Amino acid sequence: MVRFTARGLGRSRHHRVIYAFWWAIIFAIAVSTLRSGWAGRWRLPVTQAYMMPTLTMMGLAVVGLRSVFSLPVSLNANWVLRVTQLNPPQQYIAGARRALLLLSAGPAWGLAALPGLGFRPWGHVAEHLAVLAVVGWILAELCLLGVSKIPFACSYLPGKTNLQYLFWGLAVGFLVVAISLADEEMRVLGNPLKFGAMMGVLAAVEAGLWMVNRQRAKSAVLYYEEMEPEVITTLGIGGWVEG
Numbered sequence: 001m002v003r004f005t006a007r008g009l010g011r012s013r014h015h016r017v018i019y020a021f022w023w024a025i026i027f028a029i030a031v032s033t034l035r036s037g038w039a040g041r042w043r044l045p046v047t048q049a050y051m052m053p054t055l056t057m058m059g060l061a062v063v064g065l066r067s068v069f070s071l072p073v074s075l076n077a078n079w080v081l082r083v084t085q086l087n088p089p090q091q092y093i094a095g096a097r098r099a100l101l102l103l104s105a106g107p108a109w110g111l112a113a114l115p116g117l118g119f120r121p122w123g124h125v126a127e128h129l130a131v132l133a134v135v136g137w138i139l140a141e142l143c144l145l146g147v148s149k150i151p152f153a154c155s156y157l158p159g160k161t162n163l164q165y166l167f168w169g170l171a172v173g174f175l176v177v178a179i180s181l182a183d184e185e186m187r188v189l190g191n192p193l194k195f196g197a198m199m200g201v202l203a204a205v206e207a208g209l210w211m212v213n214r215q216r217a218k219s220a221v222l223y224y225e226e227m228e229p230e231v232i233t234t235l236g237i238g239g240w241v242e243g
Helices: 002-011 013-039 048-069 079-083 089-113 122-143 163-188 192-218 238-242
Strands: none
Touching: 002 013, 002 089, 013 048, 013 089, 048 089, 048 122, 048 163, 089 122, 089 192, 122 163, 122 192, 163 192
16 A cells, blocks of 8 residues: 555655645644754754644645545545455554655655754654654544545545635644643753653544544445435425325
8 A cells, every 4th residue: 555655646746746835834834943053063952843743744645645535646546446445444544654654754754854953852843743743643543533445546526625625724733732732842851751641642632533444444345436425315305195
């Protein structure tokens, strides 16, 4: 699944352009954070000025890749996946999770660690990167809620994927969460007990989402066609006829 996802991105210009839009913003944020480190001669303290951009980068990376999952690469070729589905659905959904982690959360975490070289002390940077890794996993699990399809292999209904609304919704909603999380991090940095408690809460959230997705995947049925729900419209004249 990871290889299929990577090749799907590599061979489709349409998908690359959409995903590049998200990564262009991520690189712009990373460059801005690096410039702050250069201005401070690589001795800046770890504050929200480092936490907020990196959390935003992680959110954009994961949601950006998930936004292109729904767009098929070559819909006529998904019959290959249908006839070769020899494994249970939970393994395909687990593969989609692995693709999200390796192709979005992983690169975003590595790019976020680069500006961390300009902040001190190193222990605070390491603590924030640990929080960032768990947040990336939580976002990946959230993106898999209600998903029972293989990336790039399912049709979609026109008008359903509104990237502009998705982007601005993420920009408003996730920024609020990122601000709250950054404020909480500032209170626990350097305090092993409080930091451990916060990491425990985040790990519990991640484990809970993972268990929900895993349990749902056991009874899931992979689908390849998005269909509008059938709506039966009645004239409401039954009572009049009886009268």
